[in-house]
Amino acid sequence: MFSFQSKKIYLFMFLGIQLVVIALFSREAYKKSVTYFIHILRKDNASIPTGRNQTSTAVVANGGDVYANLSRLSKAHSQGENLTYCPKTSPLIVGRINVRIHSNFTMQELQRKNPLVVRGGRYRPPDCEARHRTAIIIPYRDREHHLKVLLYFLHPFLQRQQLNYGFYVIHQAGNYTYNKAKLMNVGFREAMKEEDWDCLFFHDVDLIPEDDRNTYVCDANPKHVAVAIDKFEYELPYKKVFGGVTALSPLHYLKMNGFPNNYWGWGGEDDDIGDRVSLAGMSISRPSLKVGRYKMIKHKLDKGNNANTKRFNLLRKTRQTWKQDGMNTVESRVISREYHPLYTNITVDVGTKAGLPPPPPPPKAATMADQIQHHG
Numbered sequence: 001m002f003s004f005q006s007k008k009i010y011l012f013m014f015l016g017i018q019l020v021v022i023a024l025f026s027r028e029a030y031k032k033s034v035t036y037f038i039h040i041l042r043k044d045n046a047s048i049p050t051g052r053n054q055t056s057t058a059v060v061a062n063g064g065d066v067y068a069n070l071s072r073l074s075k076a077h078s079q080g081e082n083l084t085y086c087p088k089t090s091p092l093i094v095g096r097i098n099v100r101i102h103s104n105f106t107m108q109e110l111q112r113k114n115p116l117v118v119r120g121g122r123y124r125p126p127d128c129e130a131r132h133r134t135a136i137i138i139p140y141r142d143r144e145h146h147l148k149v150l151l152y153f154l155h156p157f158l159q160r161q162q163l164n165y166g167f168y169v170i171h172q173a174g175n176y177t178y179n180k181a182k183l184m185n186v187g188f189r190e191a192m193k194e195e196d197w198d199c200l201f202f203h204d205v206d207l208i209p210e211d212d213r214n215t216y217v218c219d220a221n222p223k224h225v226a227v228a229i230d231k232f233e234y235e236l237p238y239k240k241v242f243g244g245v246t247a248l249s250p251l252h253y254l255k256m257n258g259f260p261n262n263y264w265g266w267g268g269e270d271d272d273i274g275d276r277v278s279l280a281g282m283s284i285s286r287p288s289l290k291v292g293r294y295k296m297i298k299h300k301l302d303k304g305n306n307a308n309t310k311r312f313n314l315l316r317k318t319r320q321t322w323k324q325d326g327m328n329t330v331e332s333r334v335i336s337r338e339y340h341p342l343y344t345n346i347t348v349d350v351g352t353k354a355g356l357p358p359p360p361p362p363p364k365a366a367t368m369a370d371q372i373q374h375h376g
């Protein structure tokens, strides 16, 4: 048979081949081509199994359709109060999602795809008690197409995470210069009036998450969530960045006196918010670049949202101003609150740089003469 010497040679060869294989597999490009190869072999447009969280009914894996796993949910809520808590890690989470941006569906179709979402865009898991209550706050004006796409992806994404959640679209009324941070202050106030949310996600309408391991729950510190956006080659654009998607608990939010109200137009408000986090003695937490991935829906700069030329001056003063301007001074007037099937829309007058206009006169009571005329 083999001598001891030749056995040693075979053993070395075997280990050598293993090392080469490991080295090849650890290279990203090589991984992609192997994935592609498996894909072709399967001749199947569905996704590629990861082996993660698979159960007999879990059909979706990496790169899958965001809706595919939800058929596992029971169609109705369990009766009775005695639901047990959902598991710490949801069994519906699968990882990477295939985000192909399209909007060739109607809102009615979207409703049918999300049968357990109720009035105002609220949801809770049907078969267990959610561990977290998360409000999604979306500052908004004239971005109907983006909102539709975001709702398409975010509803099933959050259902996979077994959250109790609600969607709030905070719509700035009128054509005056946009003020995103002020809208988010209003969103915080209005959402907290409705429910004891334990986490608020401030969410740009054009950012679509690409990995459901990016859980929409709060951390011990304010969390900057959209860390890896395709527009920035999936890298953090600069160290202090705190925009796009952020998550704060009510306590974090109040500790930093909310957000500034005086940034009119594009830019700077998110950097101010980032500064407030450290000025209030907290630090920024972040998910990994692998998980905090987003696709940005491409668009031009919006009307009424030109770059704010004052932003650099304002940013220099945050240290002096953050306690005087923020949640404690937000002035706005809610014009309407509509409960749509997939979201709550709050239209708000945030005023102008000069402040809030005087309230409109109350509708005058009909006089006897009016009534006679009306019935006459």
Ligand code: NGS
Residues within 6 Å of the ligand: 243, 266, 267, 268, 269, 270, 271, 311, 312
């Ligand atoms: C910074 C802006 C931020 C903005 C970020 C990314 O320069 O408000 O770029 O913008 N800060 C200032 O202008 C002071 S983005 O390319 O995503 O539109 O969020």
